[in-house]
Amino acid sequence: MSSTHLSIAITGAGGAGVISCGELLLQAWARLGGRGLLRKAYGPQIRGGESAALLKLTEDERYTAADHYHLLVALDWDNFSRFEDEIQLGPDTWVLCETGAEIPAAVLALQPHVLEVPMAELAKSAHPDGRVNMLALGLLGGLLGLPVDSLCQLAQQKLARKAEAYQDAAVASIRSGCAQSLDCELHPPALGDTGTWYLSGNQAAGLGALEAGIRFVAAYPITPASDVLEWMAGGLEQVAGQLVQAEDELAAINMTIGAAFGGVPAFTATSGPGLALMSESIGLAVASETPLTVFNVMRGGPSTGIPTKSEQSDLNIALHGLHGDAPHLVLAPLDIADCVFTTGWAVQLAQQLQTAAIVLSDQFIGQSTAVVSEPRRCAAIASAPAEPSAGGDYLRYKLTDSGISTVASPGDVDQRFTADGLEHNEKGTPSAKHSDHQQQLQKRQDKLEQFDYGEQWAALSGSGPVAIVSFGSSSAAAAEAAVQLSASGTPARTIALRLLAPLQTDALAQALAECERVVVVEQNHGAQLYRYLRGQMDFQQPLHSYAMAGPVPLNAKHIAQFVAEVSAV
Amino acid sequence: MNNAVQLKAKDYKSAVKPIWCPGCGHFSVFNAITKAMAALAISKDDTVMISGIGCSSRLPAYVDSYGFHGVHGRGLAIAQGLKVARPDLTVMAMGGDGDGFSIGGNHFIHACRRNVNMTYIAMDNEVYGMTKGQASPTTPMDWDHSKLTPHGPGVRPFKPAALALASGAPWIGRAYSGNPNQMAKLIAQAVEFEGFSFLHVMSQCITFCPEQTDWKAIVHERGEPALTDADEAAKLFLHEDGFQTGLLYSERRATWPPESAVPQSEDALGQLAASFRV
Ligand SMILES: Cc1ncc(C[n+]2csc(CCOP(=O)(O)OP(=O)(O)O)c2C)c(N)n1
Ligand code: SF4
Numbered sequence A: 001m002s003s004t005h006l007s008i009a010i011t012g013a014g015g016a017g018v019i020s021c022g023e024l025l026l027q028a029w030a031r032l033g034g035r036g037l038l039r040k041a042y043g044p045q046i047r048g049g050e051s052a053a054l055l056k057l058t059e060d061e062r063y064t065a066a067d068h069y070h071l072l073v074a075l076d077w078d079n080f081s082r083f084e085d086e087i088q089l090g091p092d093t094w095v096l097c098e099t100g101a102e103i104p105a106a107v108l109a110l111q112p113h114v115l116e117v118p119m120a121e122l123a124k125s126a127h128p129d130g131r132v133n134m135l136a137l138g139l140l141g142g143l144l145g146l147p148v149d150s151l152c153q154l155a156q157q158k159l160a161r162k163a164e165a166y167q168d169a170a171v172a173s174i175r176s177g178c179a180q181s182l183d184c185e186l187h188p189p190a191l192g193d194t195g196t197w198y199l200s201g202n203q204a205a206g207l208g209a210l211e212a213g214i215r216f217v218a219a220y221p222i223t224p225a226s227d228v229l230e231w232m233a234g235g236l237e238q239v240a241g242q243l244v245q246a247e248d249e250l251a252a253i254n255m256t257i258g259a260a261f262g263g264v265p266a267f268t269a270t271s272g273p274g275l276a277l278m279s280e281s282i283g284l285a286v287a288s289e290t291p292l293t294v295f296n297v298m299r300g301g302p303s304t305g306i307p308t309k310s311e312q313s314d315l316n317i318a319l320h321g322l323h324g325d326a327p328h329l330v331l332a333p334l335d336i337a338d339c340v341f342t343t344g345w346a347v348q349l350a351q352q353l354q355t356a357a358i359v360l361s362d363q364f365i366g367q368s369t370a371v372v373s374e375p376r377r378c379a380a381i382a383s384a385p386a387e388p389s390a391g392g393d394y395l396r397y398k399l400t401d402s403g404i405s406t407v408a409s410p411g412d413v414d415q416r417f418t419a420d421g422l423e424h425n426e427k428g429t430p431s432a433k434h435s436d437h438q439q440q441l442q443k444r445q446d447k448l449e450q451f452d453y454g455e456q457w458a459a460l461s462g463s464g465p466v467a468i469v470s471f472g473s474s475s476a477a478a479a480e481a482a483v484q485l486s487a488s489g490t491p492a493r494t495i496a497l498r499l500l501a502p503l504q505t506d507a508l509a510q511a512l513a514e515c516e517r518v519v520v521v522e523q524n525h526g527a528q529l530y531r532y533l534r535g536q537m538d539f540q541q542p543l544h545s546y547a548m549a550g551p552v553p554l555n556a557k558h559i560a561q562f563v564a565e566v567s568a569v
Numbered sequence B: 001m002n003n004a005v006q007l008k009a010k011d012y013k014s015a016v017k018p019i020w021c022p023g024c025g026h027f028s029v030f031n032a033i034t035k036a037m038a039a040l041a042i043s044k045d046d047t048v049m050i051s052g053i054g055c056s057s058r059l060p061a062y063v064d065s066y067g068f069h070g071v072h073g074r075g076l077a078i079a080q081g082l083k084v085a086r087p088d089l090t091v092m093a094m095g096g097d098g099d100g101f102s103i104g105g106n107h108f109i110h111a112c113r114r115n116v117n118m119t120y121i122a123m124d125n126e127v128y129g130m131t132k133g134q135a136s137p138t139t140p141m142d143w144d145h146s147k148l149t150p151h152g153p154g155v156r157p158f159k160p161a162a163l164a165l166a167s168g169a170p171w172i173g174r175a176y177s178g179n180p181n182q183m184a185k186l187i188a189q190a191v192e193f194e195g196f197s198f199l200h201v202m203s204q205c206i207t208f209c210p211e212q213t214d215w216k217a218i219v220h221e222r223g224e225p226a227l228t229d230a231d232e233a234a235k236l237f238l239h240e241d242g243f244q245t246g247l248l249y250s251e252r253r254a255t256w257p258p259e260s261a262v263p264q265s266e267d268a269l270g271q272l273a274a275s276f277r278v
């Protein structure tokens, strides 16, 4: 029998290697054509704390966090309680743990099936340096019917830099685990096509940025965005790009402005606290019409908040955080694979429209890894025809029908100008005149509003009288809720917003034309998207807010229940 | 741009009229910069002036080169980003003591340490000119002309040269707005130096610190070859009066970024993408 998904949690003390175990399992599963998501949960310690690999093997790529676990593999029970919120167990859960280990009373109270395996002993007898996490990997491989050779090969690949003896110990442990037969009934989902990719949203964003032409990155580390920057550091070296580790986010954003002024597409990544520091200079990019992309991987806020966990609560600052009237682009990737597309699109739009693009990813899609079909790429946007002016009369901020003016870069012959954050006239000369201010404000607004963004502003799916509107990563839970609603006879459509600013109000109104009600789903406390939408347009139908703060992931079942409830009244 | 015709200093001035008060020291920095550009026969199209905010930071628009007038304190960051991305350009950053040592202080010390090949001219008038006369990090402790600090700032002023040295700057010079010819020579040297060159200019604010006209009597040329030893320079910068001019310290250090040793392949992007295939 095959079910739609199988959820497996692997937990253990830091250093026990649960994340490696989860990654190798998912990769071996992917090699067979399987789909799946791996979320990584860590305790607050930097190193040596407990961690959990939260796997969800699925039939499709609508990756939501599991809300119930079929199998818990506890390498040890140290601090298991830290994950109580996140790993939901029940009487149908199989708990696989070390023989004789003391199972927490809270776990026993749920009356799961308990399977005790002498993992430490088996690992020892397989190899003097046998590893319990690799033994558990073998056990899991056996349960899922994964080829043992594939697991061993993946492990060796991962451990390529370690000593041979270390690799031998891993392989022996995996083989020993695979050879055990366990009395445990699991129902893995059906396999799909092979030829998939395995990556995190942060890696996907880095790839999308480089493919779209980014060749300069300025970086200041912050969780959960550092790994975008770390991946790009390696990537940029290969494409003759540059990465500067800046002294702070103020420097990082201004370095990207400098590089972009030089005509080199520039990018930085950060999270809420860093975005707040950057906001003055994002305004400078808007005013001086310097293209740049700020990739913001959201975490729980405000202030230091919950740095390692996801939330969609930087929407307000991304939309409204700049001083003055400063129209700019705000986008959000819808899932891990879409990080390639949306980041590539954002980079191209920023270049084309000579403005700042803020991309709102979050910890959930940023740091989870998944098996995905080859990601879609953003086709190249045709660039505006250049109209170089004769020597001496170059107007950098020329008023045009599209609002877009020709941009010169240092080194270009006879197009000299001084870019300015001070209000300026068409030439770029500072001006405090009302007419210049009015014209330049209008120009900067026009170029964003008149641009044809095409079909990519949102992903539309399904039909039905209720529309679930979401942005970014909450779209997977919204889509899953719509599937559940349709299955129960109350079809719903989903509108997953990829372009948040400028909001495509006409297209959105059209997509909602036949809807009787709208439910706005988001992962934050303040209903930021709901309020934004209300402020931007008049809705013909009632609008309901389903806003839930992080860090617990959005739950599709709860969303479906909410939709059913508001529809019933 | 074709420099076949020898350009004069005035040819490096743009049509934009300075907003500075008559007698402001920043005029002579502007003159010295254009003089140095003429002396170096520098290409206007390949030179970029970058600044933050302040009276001093208005300078880029007055030069007929490319320019970027950024936000307060961040000129150095813009300049380094540009130079790293476009090493072919000549990049000069400039701004005031408030811009460079207060709000942009962190960028200043890190620019000294990073040693990107560019020039930074700090136009120090020991005051926030643009915001009408408040104390800056270089204002004397007892300067009581500001309503904001009516009894004087009461805080020891920075020694910018000492700070630059401690942060690793390899080229440190000082000039005075009353001697634009010497300043022009120092700017030319700074531009030609391979590395981060920091020129500290005593540039008087005639409006809020008229007493600075007295500098004329205090300023003196050091008149000795630049120190090349950091220990000796440290002693000099900690004990000097802050009014000696000239190239004070100069040492060769590897600039940043180093040349990349990573082999380039034409299909690098394809390979990066392929690394994610299962
Ligand atoms: C973020 C920010 N804070 C404050 C200001 C106000 N401000 C403008 S110029 C300036 C100080 C300028 O002093 P300095 O850099 O020494 O230049 P000067 O005018 O003396 O040449 C200040 C505080 C600003 N523009 N931006
Ligand atoms: S206020 Fe001072 S620094 Fe500003 S222009 Fe006038 S004299 Fe120069």
Ligand SMILES: [Mg+2]
Binding pocket: B054, B096, B097, B098, B123, B124, B125, B126, B127, B128, B129, B136
């Ligand atoms: Mg000043």
